[in-house]
Amino acid sequence: MAKQLPTRAEDYAQWYVDLVKKADLAENSDVRGCMVIKPYGYAIWEKMQQALDKMFKDTGHVNAYFPLFVPKSMFEAEEKNAEGFAKECAVVTHYRLKNDPSRPGKLMVDPDAKLEEELVVRPTSEAIIWSTYKKWIQSYRDLPILINQWANVVRWEMRTRLFLRTAEFLWQEGHTAHATRQEAETETLRILDVYADFAENFMALPVIKGKKSDGEKFPGAVDTYCIEGLMQDGKALQCGTTHFLGQNFAEAFDVKFTAKDGKLDYVWGTSWGVSTRLIGGLIMAHADDDGLILPPKLAPIHVVIVPIFRSEEELTRISSAIEPVIVLLRAAGLSVKYDNRDTQKPGFKFAQYEMQGVPVRIAVGPRDLDNGTLEVARRDTKEKKVIPVDGAVQAIEQMLDEIQKNLYARALKFREDNTTKVDTYEEFKRVLDGEAGFVLAHWDGTAATEAKIKEETKATIRCIPLVSVAEDGSCIYSGKPSAGRVLFARAY
RNA sequence: CGGGGUGUAGCGUAGCCCGGUAUCGCGUCUGGUUUGGGACCAGAAGGUCGUCAGUUCGAAUCUGGCCACCCCGACCA
Numbered sequence: 001m002a003k004q005l006p007t008r009a010e011d012y013a014q015w016y017v018d019l020v021k022k023a024d025l026a027e028n029s030d031v032r033g034c035m036v037i038k039p040y041g042y043a044i045w046e047k048m049q050q051a052l053d054k055m056f057k058d059t060g061h062v063n064a065y066f067p068l069f070v071p072k073s074m075f076e077a078e079e080k081n082a083e084g085f086a087k088e089c090a091v092v093t094h095y096r097l098k099n100d101p102s103r104p105g106k107l108m109v110d111p112d113a114k115l116e117e118e119l120v121v122r123p124t125s126e127a128i129i130w131s132t133y134k135k136w137i138q139s140y141r142d143l144p145i146l147i148n149q150w151a152n153v154v155r156w157e158m159r160t161r162l163f164l165r166t167a168e169f170l171w172q173e174g175h176t177a178h179a180t181r182q183e184a185e186t187e188t189l190r191i192l193d194v195y196a197d198f199a200e201n202f203m204a205l206p207v208i209k210g211k212k213s214d215g216e217k218f219p220g221a222v223d224t225y226c227i228e229g230l231m232q233d234g235k236a237l238q239c240g241t242t243h244f245l246g247q248n249f250a251e252a253f254d255v256k257f258t259a260k261d262g263k264l265d266y267v268w269g270t271s272w273g274v275s276t277r278l279i280g281g282l283i284m285a286h287a288d289d290d291g292l293i294l295p296p297k298l299a300p301i302h303v304v305i306v307p308i309f310r311s312e313e314e315l316t317r318i319s320s321a322i323e324p325v326i327v328l329l330r331a332a333g334l335s336v337k338y339d340n341r342d343t344q345k346p347g348f349k350f351a352q353y354e355m356q357g358v359p360v361r362i363a364v365g366p367r368d369l370d371n372g373t374l375e376v377a378r379r380d381t382k383e384k385k386v387i388p389v390d391g392a393v394q395a396i397e398q399m400l401d402e403i404q405k406n407l408y409a410r411a412l413k414f415r416e417d418n419t420t421k422v423d424t425y426e427e428f429k430r431v432l433d434g435e436a437g438f439v440l441a442h443w444d445g446t447a448a449t450e451a452k453i454k455e456e457t458k459a460t461i462r463c464i465p466l467v468s469v470a471e472d473g474s475c476i477y478s479g480k481p482s483a484g485r486v487l488f489a490r491a492y
Numbered sequence: 493c494g495g496g497g498u499g500u501a502g503c504g505u506a507g508c509c510c511g512g513u514a515u516c517g518c519g520u521c522u523g524g525u526u527u528g529g530g531a532c533c534a535g536a537a538g539g540u541c542g543u544c545a546g547u548u549c550g551a552a553u554c555u556g557g558c559c560a561c562c563c564c565g566a567c568c569a
Binding site for chain 2: 028030032081084085087088124155157158159160165212215216217218219220221224238241243306308309310342344345346347348349350351352354363365366367368375
């Protein structure tokens with residue numbers, strides 16, 4: 001199946017964008033680099049939000065909301081962070097328009113309404129949140145603060161692609177404050193586990209947990225951790241990151257607390273986020289030539305029912321026969337769509353729901369009414385079978401479980417088949433230009449080597465895996481000693 | 493910001509070199525036949541040809557400015 005997908009990078013990119021549009025998930029907006037998320041795409045995001053929100057709350061976090069605008073002076077307080085984002089910030093400089101005297105009916109920016117201080121549209125919220133935390137924290141009794149925010153952020157990217165990189169995107173960002181280094185580090189890794197759990201159990205996407213190299217880490221962080229997934233074209237996708245901020249932001253925003261022993265110290269911080277990019281990952285990890293394949297746990301529609309009828313009378317008969325089944329499916333917590341439109345033929349509907357990745361489709365026609373059966377088709381394998389109406393709900397629930405498991409197993413096998421250990425630079429380049437995928441290789445740990453490899457091959461160190469076998473070797477580039485393999489790939 | 497390209501109906505396009513109010517497909521609408529895998533036939537509607545200016549009797553077509561978008565670089569924790 002994956003073989004049928006376009007392999008050349010540009011073909012795959014085109015295939016991906018076409019799919020996003022055909023599946024009715026999103027489209028480019030008239031606003032530069034921005035995206036309109038259509039109802040079906042947004043429904044997937046809502047499923048993701050629900051699952052993640054519950055996981056955050058189960059680990060003691062609460063939601064809050066902070067302003068979209070960050071005064072420039074506040075933004076620049078943490079220098080590394082400000083520098084890292086400076087080149088992609090949208091900035092508000094005026095607060096008013098007025099009629100343009102030289103062009104009747106047109107508006108112009110009112111030069112008299114220039115802001116004294118420019119406002120940066122948040123590319124991330126550390127600055128505004130830490131400047132707020134300063135007011136909230138005095139004592140160890142005020143800690144920890146475990147807050148998550150669902151928001152939009154703006155990063156003025158040069159080149160954008162639906163879901164994967166857009167000028168404005170939706171995400172959640174967690175920002176926590178702790179009394180001890182240990183507690184903040186634990187939080188950083190706990191959320192990394194939450195993200196991995198979500199990717200594997202909801203998205204059916206196996207991920208590698210690891211630490212970013214210094215060259216790839218978040219500006220302002222002491223350590224950045226990530227989960228990396230592998231897409232069907234052999235490129236890696238960073239699916240989520242968590243950052244141990246040390247005391248960097250506390251120092252920048254002067255957030256101190258009095259500890260139990262009476263000593264004054266800076267607060268320890270973390271931040272972490274995942275975005276609508278995950279929807280892109282979901283598509284690229286599972287889709288085939290017929291369209292999206294959604295894991296049941298994130299599918300807005302679990303089961304679509306398509307009646308096959310010739311006349312209105314026949315539709316009425318089918319509808320009344322299927323109604324009890326719909327009631328039972330919904331009672332079992334499933335999202336069911338009964339598509340009784342008489343404006344489209346069944347074949348058209350089949351194709352459309354396949355394109356949209358609906359996991360299970362039921363077709364029911366006169367033949368089934370006579371036999372007391374339903375035709376059930378599963379999206380992942382495209383198998384069709386006829387089952388009795390009695391017990392259909394259990395059969396479908398079981399099928400959804402199987403689809404969820406099968407998608408994960410399939411993606412895991414794909415990743416295993418496309419992860420290669422290499423020991424020489426020649427082999428490294430050959431694999432990247434051939435089957436691509438993840439490449440495990442020894443690295444001398446220097447930023448210089450990392451930069452050289454990136455420059456020459458476009459491959460980056462995705463992460464230093466948290467789980468790895470200690471193994472002495474020598475760097476594929478410099479030949480210097482290395483204590484373990486790191487994960488390389490070309491990435492989105 | 494450098495290099496290349498494109499702007500024509502809701503979408504995708506032909507026409508441009510060689511000037512005469514615009515082609516085809518998808519979609520939409522109407523009528524009929526269809527309906528267990530993206531239906532067919534007949535008819536219809538839909539256009540400031542990105543924008544502003546210039547050349548010309550006449551500009552989608554030629555010239556210049558501007559705008560927007562796409563691709564390749566640079567950039568993308």
